[in-house]
Amino acid sequence: MARRHAIIDEENLRIPEDAFTLEGFQRWAVSEGFPENGRIDYLSGEIEVDMSPEDLYTHSAVKTAISAQLHSLVIPSGLGDVFIDRARVTSRFASLSVEPDIVVILRESLKKGQVRLTPSRKGPDRFSGLEGAVDLVVEIVSDSSVNKDLKRLPPLYARAGVRELWIADARGSALRFRIHSLQDGAYTTIAPDSEGWTRSSLLGRGFRLVRRRDDPFPWRYTLEQRNLS
DSSP, X not given: OOOOEEEOSOTTOOOOGGGGSHHHHHHHHTSTXXXXXXXXXXXXXXXXXXOOOOOIIIIIHHXXXXXXXXXXXXXXXXXXXXXXXXXXXXXXXXXXXXXXSEEEEEHHHHHHTSEEEEEOTTOTTOEEEEEEOOSEEEEEOOTTSHHIIIIIHHHHHHHHTOSEEEEEXXXXXXXXXXXXXXXXXXXXXXXXXXXXXXEETTTTEEEEEEEEEETTEEEEEEEEEEOOO
C-alpha cells in the first residue's frame, strides 16, 4: 500500500487524495489545478513540494552554465536533446515523477524506445514530458533539497535506469561537482583526475565545473569540457 506522505513548503497547496499513487499524481500533474510554479515531485508514494525561489548564484547561474555546455555538445552534433526546468520525467518502474533541473535524452535511446515523449492533450507535436529511462539528469543542490538530491533521488534514478546523474553544490566555500555512473543497477561516483576533470562515459568527455569572481556579480560559472584519452 502506498504511503500517504507529503513534504510541503506551501500552506495553501491542496493535494488531491488520489495523488499519492503514481497514476493519480500523473492525472493531477496535467490538470488545471496543478501549480504553475515551484517543484512538485512524486517519490515512490511520497510527494515533495518546494515553492521556495531559486538562489540566483548558487542555483540558477550554475544550472545555466551546465545546461549551456550540454546544449552546445548535444544539439549541434545531433546526439539528442536537452531540457531545463519543468520537463517532467516519469518512471513507472521506479514509481517516480519528477522535474529535474536538467535532463538529457539521446537520439538512440528514443529510437530504441528506452525513453518516450509523453503526448500532450493540446494537439499533435505537443508533448508534456518524458517517460522511461532518460540518459542524464543534473540536480543542483539547494538549501531546501539537500536530503532529496543527495539521499532520496539517487536510488530512485538508478532504479529508473538513468545512465548518469550529475550533482552540483555551489552553496559553500568549496564548489562540488560529481558525476555518478550507473553500474549494475547502482551509481558509482567517478573520481576526478589530478586536474579536476571527471569523465562522462555517456558523452565521451571530461568535465569540470569552475567559478570565479566577476565584480559586480558574485560568481561566474563555467562547465569546462575536453576530450580525455
